[in-house]
Amino acid sequence: MNSADLGRRVGVPSTALFTDQYELTMVQAALKAGTADRRSVFEAFTRRLPEGRRYGVVAGIGRVLDAVENFHFDDEMLAFLRDQDVVDGPTLDYLADYRFSGDVWGYPEGEVYFPGSPILRVEGSFAECVLLETVILSILNHDSAIAAAASRMSAAAGGRGLIEMGARRTHELSAVASARAAYIGGFDTTSDLAAGFRYNIPTVGTSAHAFTLLHDSERDAFRAQVDSLGRGTTLLVDTYDVTEAVRTAVELAGPELGAVRIDSGDLLLVAHRVRQQLDELGATGTKIVVTSDLDEYAIASLAAAPVDAYGVGTQLVTGSGHPTCSMVYKLVARAGSADPADELRPVAKKSMGAKSSKGGRKWAARRLDDEGVAEAEVIGTGSVPQELAGRQLLVELVRGGEVVAREPLDAARERHIAARAGLPLSAMQLSRGEAVIPTEYV
Template sequence: MNSADLGRRVGVPSTALFTDQYELTMVQAALKAGTADRRSVFEAFTRRLPEGRRYGVVAGIGRVLDAVENFHFDDEMLTFLREQNVVDGPTLAWLADYRFSGDIWGYPEGEVYFPGSPILRVEGSFAECVLLETVILSILNHDSAIAAAASRMSAAAGGRGLIEMGARRTHELSAVASARAAYIGGFSTTSDLAAGFRYNIPTVGTSAHAFTLLHDTERDAFRAQVDSLGRGTTLLVDTYDVTEAVRTAVEVAGTELGAVRIDSGDLLLVAHRVRQQLDELGATETKIVVTSDLDEYAIASLAAAPVDAYGVGTQLVTGSGQPTCSMVYKLVARAGSADPAEPMRPVAKKSLGAKSSVGGRKWAARRLDEHGVAEAEVIGTGAVPAELADRQLLVELVKGGEVIAREPLDTARDRHIAARAGLPMSAVQLSRGEPVIPTEYV
């Protein structure tokens, strides 16, 4: 892929109203109290992984960078806020000039994470940082959930192809973000053209059952598709009788037929029968693609089947039962003023139960065992131990309000493959379990 992998950002609208009202009312109150300019550090993290998951996948960082860059209030937005009496005049004047001018550090996209991992660290004045809370969390919670599901499916597929095809099962904008996150998690193609256009993800697609039903006979439908798309196309063979359809497909396209798709029935049994039939007809290179409400468990159950690729929709774009990562965005340190010389002091929520957090500006590193396999996620607020200095996870993403770390989507995808491979082997087990490595605070 080329430099367009960085994403087509032309015409991206402002993201400033992708937020909750209380972000703006906090700014108003802080401006009036004289505390809005206090230097602050916010961190995005999750207190736990979704139930049964052994690792999380960082996705959405590139979209967060776009959102921060495009977070500004235009005249129409300011008019809306004034007419709805959301904030007062001085706050509207402040918002009119808003541009994030701080720094952001974070786990690079595609990296894995664990409970407590400081996935994103946002530094600047209280007011400019708190405004970004909702949009950052909405992106990270959605994309990381999809990427985690995709990663589990990728591990279950064992190197076989994975096609993202969930656009019709979610909101049209979520579909684009889902395709992007799925690609990071290990999928190789998408059916969604908007995702292909925006992120240069390879797109695929041929025909549905409606195309076969349109024609007088299945043979007519296959002939029309092959005449239009060539012998290398994929023919859908389960509209009527699968055995007859496979025979007809090879008669029409010849042994150069690219693939057949099976979308119903006992996929394990049908795939074996279709493979045998294709081989007997001389179409030994014709591939088999299966679809039909697949998830990671169904994919794993087909490991012994002669399947070349899986198409996944509903379960992928809904996080395979875990549609959010429960990430939070918390103030962890702040100074008493805007003075850079004034020291920061840790702050933290001390709620009863599981909602407390750890204060302080954090670093994170992954400790490896003697075999180079991850054994702990180490998080601290002081000096980084010398033995972990070259294992630090956070990278600088935004400096002085300027994005400095955009990268091709393939880089994030490759990073995830490497990060997952560096975990203990039990990380890819589909059985429910605890995080595959512990989080240690130092």
């Protein structure tokens, strides 16, 4: 496996300041109290799925591994913390030598999850684990939200092509992460070249309305594009009159015309008319791509239309109404010292209401029915029941501070396809509902 299979991790800066100040002040206080080195277990999980969602999608694990690997404080960062009086001298000395040396286990990327699923388990000293909280949650909350939206859109598309094209609708770095998460969730290509460069996601793109408006006529614009990009290009046909544009497109490119793109109007009606016109003109192999503020519901409404691919931007990169998964990162167990032989003691927040959590270092497994369909997410803190031993979900990601589980992005994409296929059919319904399988604690 070459490095390109795993994505280009070139020029990755330190992630140490992608954090909240209180992570560092907790370390300072713990160092002074003599508790910073207590062996600890933190878990990332969500107490509930976003309203109406039936399952979640784990995305961002590969980026978390990069973040952990690159979490270190350089001289400039330490000078900033000193100048701003964020932490004291002994804490700065600790941070100067910081490298995560613990272990991380988690759901593999592309897997589905449910309320309470221990998506990531981080083990080490309190200080080294707590410092990672913010950056881990930043990545998992964002990427998993995008992947879940992408998965719903993929299910709605029913095998038709999906193009991620949201780069202009979000922060430039979020755009790259969104393209990666969307690919895991079932999208086929991206318009974002940075995502293509970093993660080897196939890229696509031809022209916008501005290119047509640049030229003296639509015919001139189409001719210029075909001469430059070939007959297999995709021509945008809704700048002026769609019927006339389709006629001109086929005249210039012939039946070899790759595709036409429709970006406005009643997409269902226009797609039917364009398909009929293309067929009558002999361009039976020319595909139809539709764009224009699509989401999973709009895609589902076009199931009966002769559409070959959908381009999705705004709704995808904003999680289709749910831009975060509300994951949290909680201390669930700790020892009284750094001694590996010291027993881990379950700890948990006991506040009233929905913010309470369950203590203990957890395992997770998915129980299947007689037909191999998921029927429950089972979570426990003791021994794994024998009947579930082969269905455990957490895998080792980092051992002694060293990443041990890098994989090609396509592996996560394929895993998600398999995981989604293993859920009850009702998981694919776009109607609002509760988690498609229950979470059981044993």
